[in-house]
Amino acid sequence: MKKLSEKKAISKMIWAAIVVIIIIIAGVATYWWYTTQPTTNPPPAKVISIAWTEGPEFDFINGKLNEFQTQTGITVNFLKIPRAHIVERLMLEMLASTPSIDGTVIYVLEAPTLASTGGLVDLYTYRPKSEWIAESFYQDQLEMLEFNGSLYYVPSIWNGALLNFYRTDLFANATLGALFQSQYGYPLAVPTDPNKLMDVAKFFSEQGYVGIHLQMTTSEMGAGAYMFYPPIAAYFGGGIYNTTTNQILCNSTGSVYALEYLLNLTRYAQPTVLEDGTFEAEQAVMQGTSGGKELAMADQWSYMYNMLPDATRPWNISERIFPQQPDMLGVAILKNSPKKDYVWQFVNWTSSFEIAKGTTLATPKAPCRSDVANDPQVKANYWVNVIVNSYGGHKPIVPVIKNPHATEIYEAMMKRLGQAFSDYQTAGQTNAHAIAQEKLDALYGDIKTILGI
Amino acid sequence: MKKPVLTKEEAIGILMITPALAVLALVYFYPLGYNIDLSLSNWPIKEALPKYYVEFDNYARLFFSKDFQTVVWNTLFFTIISVPTEFFLGLGLALLLNREIKGKNVFITLLALPMIVAPVIAALAWKWLYFYDYGALNYVLSFVGVQPIRWMSDVNYAIYSIIIADVWTTTPFMMLILYAGLQMVPTQLYEAAKIDGASQWDTFWRITLPSLKAVLIVALMIRTIDAFTKLFDIVYVITGGGPGYATEVLPTFGYKVAFVFFEFGRGAAVTMITLMLSAVMVVVILRSSRRK
Numbered sequence: 001m002k003k004l005s006e007k008k009a010i011s012k013m014i015w016a017a018i019v020v021i022i023i024i025i026a027g028v029a030t031y032w033w034y035t036t037q038p039t040t041n042p043p044p045a046k047v048i049s050i051a052w053t054e055g056p057e058f059d060f061i062n063g064k065l066n067e068f069q070t071q072t073g074i075t076v077n078f079l080k081i082p083r084a085h086i087v088e089r090l091m092l093e094m095l096a097s098t099p100s101i102d103g104t105v106i107y108v109l110e111a112p113t114l115a116s117t118g119g120l121v122d123l124y125t126y127r128p129k130s131e132w133i134a135e136s137f138y139q140d141q142l143e144m145l146e147f148n149g150s151l152y153y154v155p156s157i158w159n160g161a162l163l164n165f166y167r168t169d170l171f172a173n174a175t176l177g178a179l180f181q182s183q184y185g186y187p188l189a190v191p192t193d194p195n196k197l198m199d200v201a202k203f204f205s206e207q208g209y210v211g212i213h214l215q216m217t218t219s220e221m222g223a224g225a226y227m228f229y230p231p232i233a234a235y236f237g238g239g240i241y242n243t244t245t246n247q248i249l250c251n252s253t254g255s256v257y258a259l260e261y262l263l264n265l266t267r268y269a270q271p272t273v274l275e276d277g278t279f280e281a282e283q284a285v286m287q288g289t290s291g292g293k294e295l296a297m298a299d300q301w302s303y304m305y306n307m308l309p310d311a312t313r314p315w316n317i318s319e320r321i322f323p324q325q326p327d328m329l330g331v332a333i334l335k336n337s338p339k340k341d342y343v344w345q346f347v348n349w350t351s352s353f354e355i356a357k358g359t360t361l362a363t364p365k366a367p368c369r370s371d372v373a374n375d376p377q378v379k380a381n382y383w384v385n386v387i388v389n390s391y392g393g394h395k396p397i398v399p400v401i402k403n404p405h406a407t408e409i410y411e412a413m414m415k416r417l418g419q420a421f422s423d424y425q426t427a428g429q430t431n432a433h434a435i436a437q438e439k440l441d442a443l444y445g446d447i448k449t450i451l452g453i
Numbered sequence: 454m455k456k457p458v459l460t461k462e463e464a465i466g467i468l469m470i471t472p473a474l475a476v477l478a479l480v481y482f483y484p485l486g487y488n489i490d491l492s493l494s495n496w497p498i499k500e501a502l503p504k505y506y507v508e509f510d511n512y513a514r515l516f517f518s519k520d521f522q523t524v525v526w527n528t529l530f531f532t533i534i535s536v537p538t539e540f541f542l543g544l545g546l547a548l549l550l551n552r553e554i555k556g557k558n559v560f561i562t563l564l565a566l567p568m569i570v571a572p573v574i575a576a577l578a579w580k581w582l583y584f585y586d587y588g589a590l591n592y593v594l595s596f597v598g599v600q601p602i603r604w605m606s607d608v609n610y611a612i613y614s615i616i617i618a619d620v621w622t623t624t625p626f627m628m629l630i631l632y633a634g635l636q637m638v639p640t641q642l643y644e645a646a647k648i649d650g651a652s653q654w655d656t657f658w659r660i661t662l663p664s665l666k667a668v669l670i671v672a673l674m675i676r677t678i679d680a681f682t683k684l685f686d687i688v689y690v691i692t693g694g695g696p697g698y699a700t701e702v703l704p705t706f707g708y709k710v711a712f713v714f715f716e717f718g719r720g721a722a723v724t725m726i727t728l729m730l731s732a733v734m735v736v737v738i739l740r741s742s743r744r745k
Contacts, residue, residue: 010461010464010465010468013464013465013468014464014468017468017471017472020472021471021472021475024475087713088712088713091498091712091715094498095498113499113715116499116500116501117498117499117500117501118501119501217606217695218693218695218696218697219692219693219694219695220693271585271601271603272584272585272586272603272606273606274603274606274696275585275603275605275606290586291585291586291601292586404497404499404500405499405714407713407714407715408713408714408716411709411713411714414695415520415695415697415698416697418695418696418697418698418699419696419697419698421696422606422607422608422696422697422699425607426608426609449514449518
């Protein structure tokens, strides 16, 4: 009798467990069904969420947001996401869309990958190319960001240029000038070509200075060696990979020479050349020293110009000798957003003359519109021509690789550059040519594997 | 009379663990199965194309890649150096704390601090210490005549920078778990050893260490699995895996492949290999612990 009641109790408990599990499964299934049903919502609220990232332009836009809200009645929520992670957040958003992001700031390096997913709105559907150009946007800058004839953002938020920062006191020093003249046979001046840059960097290095502060970190995309090597390779007739012709150029003669040149130039740079990025360069310029030595020159971003009055040494800027890669940031609209038209108004506002002028002046950057570049208030600044000439004026902007695998190709490039720099230092700064050739041959193999060719 | 399939205790036991098993199936077995499935496929989301199966291509591509071999070697090297170092330091500290010391709890709290600090914060702190120009480490070393070291960008030092930071962060874990183990050793054993005239070394070798065996194996297993699968924050913040592949380890490599390159199939294969390698390491530890 007792055993029978025990059996019944166990049986009841098992049934109870089964019922609980069924209820849980039913609950999960109902939730899943509910959340995946197409809904007939009322018109969306005039609130948009924009994924944003840190940078010198953030404060300016943030400070002006109330003007946009007054003009349009649209409230903007900024979702601050670190730049290093914004692309993975966006990719996940595109894989499983949520209503949490309507628009996003996009960086030029991520644009090829994001564009190829088909998850962004073509801005040409809102405004044709001819109208963007008629509105003063630079055609070559727009085309830099075109993917298969579509435009996903305009570089209105940020258009950073690398410049040559130099110490005015050292270049004006009569003793140093005379010594340089006697050694090199021409006057000491701010360098204007690669040979002169090497001479000047070497000269200062031999006089006990850091010849040039370089950012050669290979752990950061959008900074460091990533911004330096491809433009030098292009300058010397090489490159990494030509998207149009499907040619791998990374171990061409020009590319090998460029890396050899760069390896040699690092001999006259600061000891931490391989780990320094934008932040370290900023510290070095502000203090005027690096590795315990005085600095003579530095390759650094245009945003620092406004900070120079606070630097401990006298600095000025000159045109960058090499071209540079685009450093463009703008707002894109996510295709899944139900508030695309509101985001378009935000895009329109951020690319307007007033905002483009404001960010150009506040952050020193290259203007994205010719009317801003020609505005008397903007033009009155000494730095405008230096930046414009460095960034598309005298020196062309080197286009990015427009391929879905661009990020992987750049990462492979950074790895090989990191190895080349390390090998060069380990070898006592000799065999630059052999090291450059070996690493770029390896990169050639990497790119072939990445592209499956 | 026919014996019931399950006894009452067994049935209740099964009943009790059923909800936990259901949750486990949902959060562990399903993702694991999905990961295996993903590792055998290619999913070109960058081209907005659907997933298709490639059998073992992702594994083959990894096995024949010299860079991946370097990544595996780095992970093994890191584990082989850091786990024993943490173990010996942790054991030493635990033995010290096991004595009668005034203010013992204060010492324990202070020594456990690195474990309380979030790994990213600890990594950032170490990064600041490692800076060539204004890092405290080079500054301190300069007092004994050591030339400044490029801790993060010299290929010969970078991996050791990672190991030092990791040892600092995880030694307290070893210390606490071994200290807890020491607390459970019956004091009578020590008293008996003392009466028998055993030396301190004999006491440690014949009483302390054998009594700690179970705790020790668990601690080593946890740390080995951690070293293989969770070494992310420190590497990511301090060196980013560079210079070149000098400090790239399986977790950072897997992350990059999956979430920077969006090669989910290959990323899943990296995690499966990581899982298999850590399982092998755990089996080795368990097997060697069974030896008398």
